[in-house]
Amino acid sequence: MDMLTTRGRAVRLVATAVGAALLLAGTFWGTDDHFPFGPFRMYSTSNPANQPAPDTRVEGVDRAGSVVALDERRTGIRRAEIEGQQDRYAAEPELLREVAEAYAERNPAAPALVEVRVVVRWHGIRDGRPTGRFHDETVVSWRAP
Amino acid sequence: MAGAVTSVGRWLTEAVPRGRVAAFRTLVYLFVAADLVIFTPWVRTRADVPGELYQPLLIGRILPLPTPTPLLVHTIFWVLLGAALLAATGRAPRALGWPVFLLYLEWMIIAMSYGKVDHDRFGLLVALAVLPTVGAARHGDRTRTEAGGWALRVTQIAVICTYFLAAWAKLRFGGLEWMTGSVLARAILRRGTDLADLIAGVPYLLIVAQFGIMAFELSSPVVFVLRERWRHLTIGFFYSFHLVTMATITISFAPHLIAMTSFLPLERVRPLHWLRQARSPRSAAAPPGPVDPPAPQPAGQVDDTGQVVPGRPVGP
Numbered sequence: 001m002d003m004l005t006t007r008g009r010a011v012r013l014v015a016t017a018v019g020a021a022l023l024l025a026g027t028f029w030g031t032d033d034h035f036p037f038g039p040f041r042m043y044s045t046s047n048p049a050n051q052p053a054p055d056t057r058v059e060g061v062d063r064a065g066s067v068v069a070l071d072e073r074r075t076g077i078r079r080a081e082i083e084g085q086q087d088r089y090a091a092e093p094e095l096l097r098e099v100a101e102a103y104a105e106r107n108p109a110a111p112a113l114v115e116v117r118v119v120v121r122w123h124g125i126r127d128g129r130p131t132g133r134f135h136d137e138t139v140v141s142w143r144a145p
Numbered sequence: 146m147a148g149a150v151t152s153v154g155r156w157l158t159e160a161v162p163r164g165r166v167a168a169f170r171t172l173v174y175l176f177v178a179a180d181l182v183i184f185t186p187w188v189r190t191r192a193d194v195p196g197e198l199y200q201p202l203l204i205g206r207i208l209p210l211p212t213p214t215p216l217l218v219h220t221i222f223w224v225l226l227g228a229a230l231l232a233a234t235g236r237a238p239r240a241l242g243w244p245v246f247l248l249y250l251e252w253m254i255i256a257m258s259y260g261k262v263d264h265d266r267f268g269l270l271v272a273l274a275v276l277p278t279v280g281a282a283r284h285g286d287r288t289r290t291e292a293g294g295w296a297l298r299v300t301q302i303a304v305i306c307t308y309f310l311a312a313w314a315k316l317r318f319g320g321l322e323w324m325t326g327s328v329l330a331r332a333i334l335r336r337g338t339d340l341a342d343l344i345a346g347v348p349y350l351l352i353v354a355q356f357g358i359m360a361f362e363l364s365s366p367v368v369f370v371l372r373e374r375w376r377h378l379t380i381g382f383f384y385s386f387h388l389v390t391m392a393t394i395t396i397s398f399a400p401h402l403i404a405m406t407s408f409l410p411l412e413r414v415r416p417l418h419w420l421r422q423a424r425s426p427r428s429a430a431a432p433p434g435p436v437d438p439p440a441p442q443p444a445g446q447v448d449d450t451g452q453v454v455p456g457r458p459v460g461p
Binding site for chain 2 (some may be wrong): 001002003004008009012013016019020023024027028032033034035036038039040041042043044045046047048049050051053055072075076077078080081082083084085095098101102105106123125127128129130
């Protein structure tokens with residue numbers, strides 16, 4: 001059997017304790033910013049059983065007037081990343097130009113976008129179950145000058 | 146006090162067969178390569194996303210890591226892909242293992258620095274950080290190793306923390322109301338499958354499921370005190386939980402699933418060895434069984450990975 005030396009065992013014990021301490025601190029007081037030691041907060045927020053649920057999407061309008069869904073495949077930007085920076089976009093709609101640029105970069109043959117908007121579809125929920133009804137709300141939009 | 150530290154230390158470094166470490170290492174490094182091209186291919190699209198949308202995480206600001214450019218993203222992609230595939234052979238476990246860990250960490254920092262952090266790969270990152278510390282481990286080798294035991298144990302702890310501390314985060318951010326809220330209904334609306342829509346139609350089923358998730362996450366550390374058979378059954382249950390989340394809300398948690406194999410007797414899974422046995426008429430007569438016969442091997446034996454066994458002379 002391969003035994004550890006006393007020093008090897010002590011170093012591993014200390015490393016384990018330091019890692020565990022960082023992870024616990026991240027869980028109790030940290031935020032996502034402290035990756036990889038932040039809290040495991042996937043699906044951790046609580047929403048009242050009858051509160052409508054937002055379903056965010058980004059769409060663009062091109063020169064020809066067609067509406068284009070600006071998803072991860074077309075822009076390289078994930079939906080959750082738009083939501084994560086939604087306040088930033090709302091304060092600075094000009095930033096949506098970056099989304100249009102990312103789209104142009106990945107789809108050089110497509111007509112240029114003249115408008116980009118973030119739309120939230122609010123789905124009705126009753127007793128923790130979807131009701132099947134919804135309405136759309138445009139939360140930020142940017143038009144090419 | 147000293148006695149407690151000693152017994153925790155003994156538990157943390159409980160020896161495992163070297164073959165288990167070798168198999169886990171191959172699996173983890175193959176996954177890193179697959180992650181680059183199949184599971185999280187969108188990280189590469191960062192090359193096209195304008196730098197202004199880059200919001201570096203704390204670790205990226207402290208180090209300080211550069212804002213991703215197409216050159217940086219493509220270079221990391223190709224170097225990491227090559228290094229991970231080489232590391233999967235078991236060769237140069239330290240010289241390849243450390244670069245793979247550092248490059249994959251940077252790859253993940255790039256991935257998570259645009260407004261959304263994923264929580265599915267803490268166990269994998271821990272595995273990548275500790276595997277290089279084990280050193281050489283040959284497939285099928287039954288010699289027990291304490292260094293290997295520690296690597297697998299801390300990976301297991303990271304995997305269980307992902308459950309237990311996720312329950313803690315639910316209580317911290319959502320409170321007890323999390324269980325009676327509409328979090329699953331929201332998830333289904335955002336990314337549900339047809340199966341999920343069917344489930345959502347059953348009154349109160351989603352609320353019951355929320356209680357169930359909280360209970361299973363809070364009790365997950367129990368796996369460490371179970372006997373082997375029950376431990377394996379419990380790990381099977383964890384996998385089935387992810388199968389259901391995949392089938393309903395299309396969340397795969399793939400890196401976590403790979404890290405969780407650290408609980409399993411992976412040394413018994415030897416596809417290359419079986420293939421060779423099936424092809425060689427001499428060993429075809431050997432008794433069947435998942436574990437290698439402990440027959441002495443000729444000098445200069447080459448293992449599954451094509452690597453020459455350390456400590457044995459090459460050639461006759």
